[in-house]
Every structure is written in C-alpha cells, then in structure tokens.
Amino acid sequence: MSPGTTVLDVDGLRMRYGSTDVLHDVTFQARHGEVLALLGPNGAGKTTTIEILEGFRSRSAGRVQVLGADPADGGERWRARVGVVLQSWRDHGKWRVRELLAHLAAHYTAYTRPWDPDELIAAVGLTAHAAKKIKTLSGGQRRRLDVAIGIVGRPELLFLDEPTAAFDPAARHDFHELVRGLADDQHTTILLTTHDLAEAEKLADRIVILDGGRVIADGSAADLARGIAGEDEVRWVHEGRRHTHRAADSTAFARELFARHGAAVQELEVHRASLEQTYLALVRHAEQESR
Amino acid sequence: MNAVVLRAGWRRGVIELRQSFTNGPDVVSHLLWPVLMLVVMYFLRESSFGASGLLLGTLALPSVLGMNAALGLVSLSQQLTYEREDGTLLRAKATPHGIQSYLVGKVVSVSGGLLADLAIFLVPGLLIVKGLDPGSASWAALLWVLALGMVATLPIGAVLGSVFPSARGQGLLQLPVIGMIAISGIFYPITALPEWVQWIAQVFPFYWLGLGMRSALLPDAAVAVEIGQSWRHLETAGVLVAWAVLGLLLAPVVLRGMARKESGSSVAERRDKALRRAM
Numbered sequence: 001m002s003p004g005t006t007v008l009d010v011d012g013l014r015m016r017y018g019s020t021d022v023l024h025d026v027t028f029q030a031r032h033g034e035v036l037a038l039l040g041p042n043g044a045g046k047t048t049t050i051e052i053l054e055g056f057r058s059r060s061a062g063r064v065q066v067l068g069a070d071p072a073d074g075g076e077r078w079r080a081r082v083g084v085v086l087q088s089w090r091d092h093g094k095w096r097v098r099e100l101l102a103h104l105a106a107h108y109t110a111y112t113r114p115w116d117p118d119e120l121i122a123a124v125g126l127t128a129h130a131a132k133k134i135k136t137l138s139g140g141q142r143r144r145l146d147v148a149i150g151i152v153g154r155p156e157l158l159f160l161d162e163p164t165a166a167f168d169p170a171a172r173h174d175f176h177e178l179v180r181g182l183a184d185d186q187h188t189t190i191l192l193t194t195h196d197l198a199e200a201e202k203l204a205d206r207i208v209i210l211d212g213g214r215v216i217a218d219g220s221a222a223d224l225a226r227g228i229a230g231e232d233e234v235r236w237v238h239e240g241r242r243h244t245h246r247a248a249d250s251t252a253f254a255r256e257l258f259a260r261h262g263a264a265v266q267e268l269e270v271h272r273a274s275l276e277q278t279y280l281a282l283v284r285h286a287e288q289e290s291r
Numbered sequence: 292m293n294a295v296v297l298r299a300g301w302r303r304g305v306i307e308l309r310q311s312f313t314n315g316p317d318v319v320s321h322l323l324w325p326v327l328m329l330v331v332m333y334f335l336r337e338s339s340f341g342a343s344g345l346l347l348g349t350l351a352l353p354s355v356l357g358m359n360a361a362l363g364l365v366s367l368s369q370q371l372t373y374e375r376e377d378g379t380l381l382r383a384k385a386t387p388h389g390i391q392s393y394l395v396g397k398v399v400s401v402s403g404g405l406l407a408d409l410a411i412f413l414v415p416g417l418l419i420v421k422g423l424d425p426g427s428a429s430w431a432a433l434l435w436v437l438a439l440g441m442v443a444t445l446p447i448g449a450v451l452g453s454v455f456p457s458a459r460g461q462g463l464l465q466l467p468v469i470g471m472i473a474i475s476g477i478f479y480p481i482t483a484l485p486e487w488v489q490w491i492a493q494v495f496p497f498y499w500l501g502l503g504m505r506s507a508l509l510p511d512a513a514v515a516v517e518i519g520q521s522w523r524h525l526e527t528a529g530v531l532v533a534w535a536v537l538g539l540l541l542a543p544v545v546l547r548g549m550a551r552k553e554s555g556s557s558v559a560e561r562r563d564k565a566l567r568r569a570m
C-alpha cells in the first residue's frame with residue numbers, strides 16, 4: 001500500500017441502539033501511515049465507532065471502508081491485516097504471557113512474518129514477566145500485553161482504544177516511542193482514542209473530536225487551535241507592570257502593541273492555544289449548540 | 292480449515308488441558324465427581340437389585356461412566372459461556388482463524404479432560420466393584436460408544452454454551468441435567484421406572500451412553516434388567532448418531548451467530564452486570 005492511499009473511509013456513519021442514536025452522520029478518513037487520534041467526552045461514541053471499524057459491531061447506516069473492504073464482511077485475510085486493542089480485556093487469565101503471544105502469533109504465519117514473541121515482549125517491557133500467569137499482571141502490565149497482542153501480526157492498520165489508560169509515566173513514554181516507531185518505520189496506520197490530550201498532541205498527525213455522536217472538529221492540533229477564536233495568550237511587561245491579554249490574532253495584537261508602546265514593551269510571550277484549551281472550547285461550544 | 296489452524300488449535304487444547312491439571316480449583320473439579328461417585332460405588336457395592344441377584348454397584352459403575360461421558364456437554368457449554376464473558380472469544384475473533392482454532396482447542400481440551408476423568412473413575416472403580424466382566428470385545432464396545440457419545444454430546448454443548456447469555460444462566464442448565472440423570476437409569480435400573488418416564492429418558496443421549504457402557508462391562512446375564520432384555524446396540528448407535536447429526540448441523544450456525552454478535556461493548560456490558568450482581 002502506498003503513502004497517500006485512503007486506508008479508512010467513513011462516510012455518513014450512523015449507529016442506533018434501540019431508539020437512541022449514538023452516532024449521527026460521522027464522516028472522516030485516514031491515509032496510509034497516518035496516526036489519527038479520536039477524542040471526545042465519555043459516551044461520545046468513540047468505542048462504538050472503533051468497534052464498527054474493527055468489524056465487531058454492525059452499523060445502522062453509512063458507508064465504511066477499511067483497508068478496501070467493508071469490515072462487516074472482512075474475512076480472515078483482512079482480519080490478519082488489522083490489529084485490535086480494545087478498551088478492556090481480562091481474557092486468558094490462566095495463560096502465561098509468552099505462551100499466549102506465541103500461540104496468537106502462530107495464526108498469522110500464513111499471511112506475514114509475525115513478531116518473535118521474545119522480541120515483542122522486550123519491546124513492550126515485559127521481559128521480566130514473560131513466564132507469569134496473565135491474571136497476576138498489574139493493570140498497566142496487562143495493558144502492555146494487550147498492545148503486544150494487537151501488533152503481534154504486524155498489522156497495516158492498528159486500532160487502539162485508550163491504550164495508555166493505566167500506564168505509568170515511563171510506560172507511557174515507551175509506548176509513545178513504540179507507536180511513533182510503528183508509524184514512521186513500518187508505515188502502520190493507527191487510529192487511537194485517548195483522554196490524554198498531551199498524548200494526542202504528541203502522537204497524532206490528525207485529530208478528530210467526537211461529541212454526542214457527531215464530529216465537531218477534524219484537523220491537526222494547529223488547525224484546530226486556529227479554528228478557535230480568542231484563545232492565544234499574549235503576556236508582556238510595560239513600565240514595570242505585568243499584562244495578560246487573550247487575542248484571536250496574536251500576531252496582529254503584538255504588532256499593534258509595538259506600534260503603540262515601541263521599545264517600552266518587554267518580556268513579550270505569545271502562547272498558542274494548547275490542545276487542551278482548544279478541546280474544552282470546542283466541546284463547550286458543541287454542548288451549547290445542542291442545548 | 293488449514294494445517295496452521297489445526298496445529299494452533301491442537302496446541303491450544305494441550306495448553307488448556309495442562310492448565311486444568313496444574314491449576315488448584317480445576318484439579319479439584321476434575322477429582323470431585325469421580326471421587327464422589329467412587330464413594331457412592333463403595334456404599335452400593337453390597338446392595339442387590341430386587342430378585343435379579345445383580346449388585347447395584349455393579350450396575351451403576353458402567354452407567355456412571357456413561358453419565359460422566361455425557362457431562363462433557365455441560366463442561367463445554369460452561370466454558371463457552373464463561374469465556375464469552377471474559378473476552379476470550381472476542382480475542383479469538385480478533386485473530387485470523389481464531390474462532391476455528393479456539394473451537395478445535397476446546398474440543399481437544401474438553402475431550403482430553405473427559406477421558407482423564409473417566410480413567411480417574413474407572414480404574415479405582417474396577418477394584419471396588421465386583422462382578423464386572425470386561426473382556427476384549429467389551430473394550431471395543433466401550434470405545435465406540437464413548438467416541439460416538441462425545442460426537443453426539445459435545446456439539447450440543449457448544450450450542451447450549453452459545454445460547455446462554457451469561458454464566459449465571461448456565462446454572463439453570465444444571466437442573467434439567469440432574470433431572471435427566473435421575474430418569475436415565477444411572478443409579479437404578481430404568482425398568483423400575485414408569486413406562487412414560489422411560490420413553491422420555493430414551494430420547495436423550497444419557498440413557499444410551501449408560502446402556503452402551505453396561506453392555507460393554509457387565510456379564511451377559513445382566514441384560515435381564517434392561518428394556519426388552521436386549522443391549523440394543525443398533526438403537527444406541529441410531530439415537531447417538533441422530534444427536535450427532537443434529538448437533539453438527541446446529542453448532543456451526545449457532546456458533547457463527549454467537550461469534551458475530553461478540554464485541555467489546557457486549558463483553559463490557561456482561562461484565563458490568565456480573566459485577567453489579569456480585570455487589
């Protein structure tokens with residue numbers, strides 16, 4: 001698959017449970033090798049969306065293409081190209097870490113050269129626990145194993161639903177390296193959900209924000225910040241006094257500041273809106289709209 | 292199904308089987324029934340059945356063996372429901388050919404465990420109970436009845452395991468199974484029961500597995516207490532084959548439907564329900 005190909009194509013996706021619609025007309029794409037973060041408040045529909053793309057849930061309406069196929073009837077070859085890390089697992093508790101990884105890896109041999117279990121265990125930092133029973137792992141260790149299982153078949157497309165929820169800072173850092181490595185070296189396309197906005201900003205090439213089952217933003221972190229008015233923060237010192245001002249167009253504001261005070265403006269700082277501010281503003285705005 | 296899947300499934304079965312004999316609670320469940328039944332055998336070994344001159348213990352040992360074989364249905368069904376609840380099946384679904392290798396593994400581990408359980412019961416049982424007549428012909432009968440019995444019952448177990456929504460619902464399965472055992476002439480010859488009960492019992496595989504085992508292990512004279520004074524091998528094979536065909540036709544359809552419905556949310560939902568009940 002070459003760069004630039006559309007790997008994920010979601011168009012007008014709808015999902016209804018009973019009489020409530022939880023996804024309304026969700027549309028987005030991901031290109032080959034892209035890391036896409038799906039953000040949104042609890043209950044926004046992230047897991048539902050991801051499970052439809054994984055082929056685990058059947059949608060109510062809309063067009064969905066994943067690696068050129070409809071996930072509802074993907075088949076085994078398609079399945080071998082997709083890696084899945086669900087929001088929570090507690091299966092195979094009696095199995096040992098290495099045993100399970102080796103067993104699952106064997107299923108991919110007809111399609112690709114799967115990861116060597118020991119190398120993979122080392123890559124997710126579980127070497128010291130390779131012989132342990134899975135039910136004795138801590139929450140974060142278990143999550144690392146989930147990630148390892150998700151990538152054991154060297155997927156072209158990887159779904160990660162809140163992969164780092166229980167990680168300590170070191171594990172999180174290692175995980176970020178791993179994900180960036182998969183994207184940069186193996187050109188794996190990755191769709192991940194997270195509630196950690198710094199993580200999204202660090203990992204994602206593009207961010208899609210869902211709220212109440214609708215896409216309320218789609219773009220890079222910088223694109224999103226630009227779309228929000230009045231968010232940049234400008235700080236400076238004038239005649240010994242500290243000033244703070246929020247400006248939609250911080251550059252124009254600074255120009256005007258200099259025009260008025262000239263060299264008397266000192267210690268000028270411009271803070272671009274963080275993803276966190278952008279996110280909060282977007283979600284708040286969307287919630288006011290829907291009210 | 293290709294060789295890779297069969298090999299992976301076989302490995303899976305062997306690993307699960309080993310786990311079931313190294314993990315404390317599982318070892319207990321392997322031993323519990325056989326030991327309990329051996330105790331029953333011990334107390335039944337002296338009492339005789341009516342005027343036939345046959346000992347109850349002698350009659351019951353092969354019957355219990357047949358019953359245990361049929362109970363593979365219950366354990367397969369329980370494991371399927373449980374592993375649907377904990378996400379093992381979903382994991383299989385996320386893996387290419389994973390469901391197939393899961394099922395191969397299940398069949399290997401359940402039937403392997405079953406054979407082990409039968410041996411755990413049969414070997415000491417042969418020492419406790421007198422009056423059995425296991426010749427070489429009878430071992431052959433024992434094997435074909437057992438093999439056919441497993442093919443008749445395991446697919447039905449898979450179907451039941453797929454239709455029960457929760458491990459708790461599985462508990463309900465125990466009742467009809469116990470009822471079935473009670474009317475199937477396991478602990479007391481079926482001819483002592485009213486005729487309409489005998490007819491019901493003869494629809495299900497429990498009775499026929501017991502009969503097949505008795506035909507294999509008892510002396511020929513014992514046929515006197517059976518329905519029609521016959522071992523009815525043809526009918527045994529007929530009923531078991533009918534169940535096997537039914538199970539093998541139903542199981543793939545039901546399993547496929549069940550696997551299609553599995554998703555992370557459905558696993559999470561069942562877990563939440565289970566947690567709420569526990570509180």
Ligand SMILES: Nc1ncnc2c1ncn2[C@@H]1O[C@H](COP(=O)(O)OP(=O)(O)OP(=O)(O)O)[C@@H](O)[C@H]1O
Pocket residue numbers: 017022040041042043044045046047048049087556557560
């Ligand atoms: N099986 C189901 N039946 C009915 N409603 C459901 C089902 N699964 C999810 N929902 C509802 O759909 C909505 C979206 O849920 P979803 O799990 O996709 O949210 P999410 O964005 O992943 O949230 P979180 O951040 O908490 O993981 C929620 O309102 C949820 O209650």
Ligand SMILES: [Mg+2]
Pocket residue numbers: 046047048087161
């Ligand atoms: Mg979720």
